[in-house]
Amino acid sequence: MARFGLDGRSFVMILMGFGCNVPALMGTRIMRSRSLRLLSMLVIPFSLCSARLQVFLFFTAILFDPSFAPLVLFSLYLLSFGTALFTAFLFKGFLRSAEPLALELPPYRLPTWRQMLLRGWQEIRHFFERATYFIISGVVMVWLLTHLPTDATPGSIDTWAGYLGNSLAPFLHPLGIDSHLALALIFGFVAKEIVIGALAVIYGASGDALSGIMTSQIDWVQGLSFMLFTLLYIPCLSAIATLRNESRSFAYTVFSLFWSIGLAWIVSFTFYQSARWLGF
Numbered sequence: 453m454a455r456f457g458l459d460g461r462s463f464v465m466i467l468m469g470f471g472c473n474v475p476a477l478m479g480t481r482i483m484r485s486r487s488l489r490l491l492s493m494l495v496i497p498f499s500l501c502s503a504r505l506q507v508f509l510f511f512t513a514i515l516f517d518p519s520f521a522p523l524v525l526f527s528l529y530l531l532s533f534g535t536a537l538f539t540a541f542l543f544k545g546f547l548r549s550a551e552p553l554a555l556e557l558p559p560y561r562l563p564t565w566r567q568m569l570l571r572g573w574q575e576i577r578h579f580f581e582r583a584t585y586f587i588i589s590g591v592v593m594v595w596l597l598t599h600l601p602t603d604a605t606p607g608s609i610d611t612w613a614g615y616l617g618n619s620l621a622p623f624l625h626p627l628g629i630d631s632h633l634a635l636a637l638i639f640g641f642v643a644k645e646i647v648i649g650a651l652a653v654i655y656g657a658s659g660d661a662l663s664g665i666m667t668s669q670i671d672w673v674q675g676l677s678f679m680l681f682t683l684l685y686i687p688c689l690s691a692i693a694t695l696r697n698e699s700r701s702f703a704y705t706v707f708s709l710f711w712s713i714g715l716a717w718i719v720s721f722t723f724y725q726s727a728r729w730l731g732f
Contacts, residue, residue, distance in 0.1 A: 456537050457544025459551075462492040466536055469499025473691040477698055488549035493695055494708055495536040497687040500529055503644035508679055510648055514663045515675040524676065528683055535684060535715065594639050594650045613654065627681060627720040628674040628728075637681065643688045673732050677724040684716035 453459050461483055469476035476496045480489045500508075508528055512521040563571075597613035604610035616638065617631030624634050632654050639650040652658040655665045670678075686692065686709050696705040 456540040457488075457491055457547065457549065458495075458540050459488065459549075462488070462495075462540075465492055465496055466499055466533075469496045469501060470532075471502055473497050473499060473501050473687050474694050477691060477694045480698060483551070485549040485551035487547040488551055490699060490704060491540060491543060491547040491549070493699060494543060494547075494711070495539050497691060497695070497708070497712060498532055498536040498539065498684060500532040500683060501644070501687075503688065504683060506645060507640075507647045507682055510663075511666075511675045511679055514667050515670075515672045528679060531680070531719075532683060535719075539711070539715070589642065593642075594635075594646070594653045597635070598654055623717075624681075626725065627717065628670075628677045628724045629681065629720075630670070630674075632669070633674075633678050637678075637685070640682060641686060641689060643690070644682070647682070673724060673727045677720045677727075680723055681716045681720040684719055685713050687712075 453463050461480075465476045465479045468479060473496055476499065477493055480492045480496075483489045483492065508525055512524050516524055594613070597616065598611050600612050601610075604614075613635050614631065617635045620634040620638075621631055624630075624637075629637070632651070635654060636647045636650045640647045651666070652662050655662055657665055666675075687695075692705065692709070695708060696702065699705060
């Protein structure tokens with residue numbers, strides 16, 4: 453990890469980010485060097501968290517053959533790691549850290565059942581409170597945008613959602629992402645779990661009906677381009693708030709967001725245009 457300007461603690465936080473980026477960002481507090489913390493926080497959002505995994509499972513299941521879908525999903529995990537290490541290697545010269553890896557090992561003791569149950573319940577309750585708030589708020593917001601103004605056909609281009617999606621068309625069209633998928637990406641900013649729910653509201657279908665509509669609207673190249681962009685673009689609102697709180701720098705937070713969006717656009721653009729050029 454030293455070759456990338458990181459250390460073993462950074463690696464552990466990256467691994468933790470595959471569960472959720474928020475506790476991984478908070479875990480960088482154990483690093484005494486501010487430069488090491490900032491560099492670690494820059495790469496953690498590229499970890500493929502469990503919320504993104506839900507989106508990828510849905511798209512790989514409907515767009516790829518069952519024998520090939522696991523390879524697609526595994527490649528996204530590899531890209532997640534590769535992007536994080538590439539970012540660290542690129543910026544290690546600007547965020548240098550000479551802090552040695554010296555860990556103080558406390559006396560480890562087995563926790564009691566009461567401690568485990570109480571701590572487990574507190575963490576689960578906190579997660580459900582946070583997740584429920586963002587998911588419900590996001591889906592309600594999607595419904596309002598796809599049904600207002602009232603004289604427009606729900607989900608049509610005449611709704612506020614249609615206007616918003618069309619305004620992003622010049623930016624996302626070269627990636628093969630249409631206005632419906634663009635709108636889902638916007639609400640994925642609130643929480644990645646909302647993406648599938650947003651698509652259900654946008655298309656007015658769910659379950660097998662939604663899968664059928666999606667397969668008729670996009671092909672596997674567009675779907676994989678969408679997944680690449682979802683993997684690399686800005687993390688959820690909770691992660692951004694945590695990043696701002698832990699870095700204590702608004703400018704650094706903005707830089708992190710612009711870097712992730714720019715990298716996501718470049719990767720998706722390169723893949724989509726290359727696939728079309730090859731005739732897929």
